[in-house]
Amino acid sequence: MSLIPRQAPDPSQPAPKRKNVPTGFAEEIALSRTSFTAQHRTYQSLGYAREPATGALIGASNNEVALSGADFTTHRPAKAISEAWRSKRQKKGDASIVSGDGSYKGPWAKYEEQTRYDESMKEVGEELASDEEWVEEEFVAPAGTSAVPALATDYAPAVEGDEGGETTEFHGSQQTDYQGRTYMHVPQDLGIDLTSQNTEIKNYIPSKQIHTWRGHTKPINALRFFPNSGHLLLSSSADTKIKLWDVYHQRELLRTFSGHSKSVNDICFNPTGTQFLSASxxxxxxxxxxxxxxxxxxxxxxxxxxxxxxxxxxDEDPLTALSTEFLVGTSDNKIVQFDVRSGDKIQEYDHHLGPINSITFVDENRRFVTTSDDKSLRAWDYGIPVPIKFIAEPYMFALSRAASHPSGKYLAFQSGDNQIVVYAATDRFRQNRKKSFRGHNSAGYAIDLDISPDGQFLASGDSGGYVCFWDWKTGKLYHKFLASEKGAASKGPCTRVAWHPRETSKVVTAGLDGAIRYWD
Structure with a gap:
């Protein structure tokens, strides 16, 4: 065995540099973010850039010569090219015209290529829609009618005599009481007056479960108390059923509404409670x-x-006035306004870039605020299809659910980053950064939140099956408990929460197991 003597380093050669990154040595260079962004965008748009340390050219040298070394910030297209681009764009229109020919487009004016693309995609969509609507079977025209079937319109109202297979079943012990009154009559034999106009009650956090309603076989999608009195509870589920429950007396199932073929997403009472809408x-x-x-x-x-x-x-009494219009947020990024009496579409609000998550009326119902999967918040004047406020900050997450504060000054939103954020419900619609509610997990679920009638507490569900209660003024998490019977292990997230409009400490919750739980 022979030993090879180690050679001494040559003093004339520079010493090798140690590795400072896993793949070798990276030289540190002081470079501002603005300079880096300018060179990065120059390379993306013009095909060349300058190496920060040496200034050497990287990329297409012929482009650099043709443009005299201009970068992204200094390069401007020729005047003729700019005029050619502008000539292909639609006119901005007249701001006094809302819709139709010559209507105001402003910054939303399209270019010819985009218009042709939209028209081609519309034709493709119409072809696909026609394929879905038509069934391959022989059409036999009734006597005295045309042999050509009529095409269905995009927004089709109900047709007289056109039954959709809706059925209903009464489950209560009796349909009327000894005076002939149905369950719509607000009970008077309780320890609380449900018909009083005085709504100044002090709320408390519930501590125990007092009842469980069972009847749905799949997850609960929505819970709605009867307006003002809260003596009835309406629920919709993924089992395609809508059920009406008695909150007082026997607390029994009163009626089942059947007619949808798929999961019922949302339900909504009119202000008097005599009618309700369902969306599936x-x-x-x-x-x-x-x-x-x-x-x-x-x-x-x-x-x-x-x-x-x-x-x-x-500006009318909500207990006696009739609501003749409603809004629906759809999966194609639009909010559509319908007239209940005629069944016609009145207006369409289509500025969102993702499916609609929530609609909340503000400013004495003259305006409304919408949120969407596009991680934005938009405020609208009712009946005008141009948003008056658009909020889309880089730090924002999708806002899945909303609740209005009884004072009418604030809106609380369930955010996708496991917090509840608050915005002003006034003209500026600014976020209140000092008011944020944390301590629960909601990411991945559309979890309800609700504010107590006196505005003191905020309640929310949780993906771990809990119900959380915060103090509205301080944002402190007061209490949380597992929303399952007698403390048993939760079967999934608690997704639905609603405060009783008249009781001091009554809260109803539901989740994926199909059971509705009542707390006091």
Whole structure:
């Protein structure tokens, strides 16, 4: 064995540099973000850039010579090219015209290529829609009618005599009491007056479970108390059923509404509670009579409705006035306004870039705020299809659910980053950064939140099966408990929470197991 002597380093050669990254040595260079971004965009758009340390050219040298070394920030297209681009764009239109020919487009004016693309995609969509609607079977025209069947419109109102297979079943012990009154009558033999106009009550956090309603076989999608009195509870589920429950006395199942073929996403009472709307994954919206269970009207946009809201009356008594219009947020990024009486589409709000998650009326029902999967918030004047406020910050997450504060000054939103954020419900619609509610997990689920009638507490579900309660003023998490019977292991997230509008500490919750739990 022979040993090879180690050679001494040559002093004339530079010493080798040690590795400072896993793949070798990276030289540190002081470079501002602005300079880096300018060179990066120059390389993307013009095909060349300058190496920060040496200034050497990287990329297409012929482009650099043709443009005299201009970078992204200094390069401007020739005047003729700019004029050619502008000539291909639609006119901005007249700001006094809302819709139709010559209507105002402003910054949303399209270019010729984009218009041709939209028209071609529209033709493709119409072809696909026609393929879905037509069934390969022989058409036999009735006597005295044309042999050509009529095409269905995009927004089809209910047709007289056109039954959609809706049925209802009464489950209660008796349909009327000894005076002939149905369950629509607000009970008077309770320890609380449910008909009083005085709503100044002090709320407390519930501590125990007092009842469980069972009847749904799949997850609960929505819970709605009867307006003002809260003596009835309406629920919709993924089992395609809508059920009406008695909150007092026997607390029994009163009626089941059947007519949808897929999961029922959302339900909404009108201000008097005599009727309610239901929206389903079968792309149908149906108007029901609460007392007798009859389906009054049917509506459709051809897309899946995600959220539905009656438009409350403006400057009228909500207990006596009739709501004749409603809004529906759909999967094709639009909010559509319908008239209940005629079944016609009145207006369409289509500025969102993702499916609609929530619709909340503000400013005494003259305006409404919408959120979407596009991680933005938009405020609208009712009836005008141009947003008056658009909020889309880089740090924002999708806002899945909303709740209005009883004072009418704030809106709380369930955010996708496991927190509840608050925005002002006034003209500026600014976020209140000092008011944020944390301590629960909601990411991945559309979890309800609700504010107590006195505005003191905020309640929210949780993906771990808990119900969380915060103090509205301080944002402190007061209490959380597992929303399952007698503390048993949770079967999934608690996704639905609603405060009773009249009781001091009554809260109803539901989740994926199909059971509705009542807490006090």
């Amino acid at each position: 994954y079968d792309k149908q919206i149906k108007l029901w009579d609460t007392e007798y269970g009859k389906c009054i009207s049917r509506f459709t946009t051809g897309k899946i409705p995600h959220v539905i809201k009656f438009h409350p009356p403006i």
